Amino acid sequence: MGKVILMAEDDTKSLKLIRDLFGVFGYSIIEATDGKRAIELAKTKKPDLILMDIQLPVMNGIEATMMIKADATIRDIPVIAVTANAMRGDEERVFQAGCSEYITKPINIQTLLQTVDKYLSSSTSIAKIAQKRGRNEKS
Ligand code: MN
Numbered sequence: 364m365g366k367v368i369l370m371a372e373d374d375t376k377s378l379k380l381i382r383d384l385f386g387v388f389g390y391s392i393i394e395a396t397d398g399k400r401a402i403e404l405a406k407t408k409k410p411d412l413i414l415m416d417i418q419l420p421v422m423n424g425i426e427a428t429m430m431i432k433a434d435a436t437i438r439d440i441p442v443i444a445v446t447a448n449a450m451r452g453d454e455e456r457v458f459q460a461g462c463s464e465y466i467t468k469p470i471n472i473q474t475l476l477q478t479v480d481k482y483l484s485s486s487t488s489i490a491k492i493a494q495k496r497g498r499n500e501k502s
Contacts, residue, residue, distance in 0.1 A: 365389045366483045369410035371401035398422030402430050405437045412482050417446035425460045432461030441482045
């Protein structure tokens, strides 16, 4: 089964780009157009990764990420911030909120794929298996 990516994005053009792009690579995309909905879908669908636009209606991406990271049942899901806002201090704010990475708009497809792959590639799973095995041997 393909990995599931939750895309929190209110811009239809960006949504379409990401839906088409990841569809080609066999990922399933679920979509939220505001921050509150993103939290709901994170809880109910337990995606493998979240792409979080920062400027979102109802609740912005910073607040939504903080809520996700405060919830023990979903806090391990990596959140990648996506934002057009290149204001100074933004990078610091997204990392403080708990985002693992930071991507700026306009989205560079190569950068996006490489960043997502870092979290969803098979090598990640292999690393996890190795880690578990190490724990078992110790006990
Ligand atoms: Mn937006």
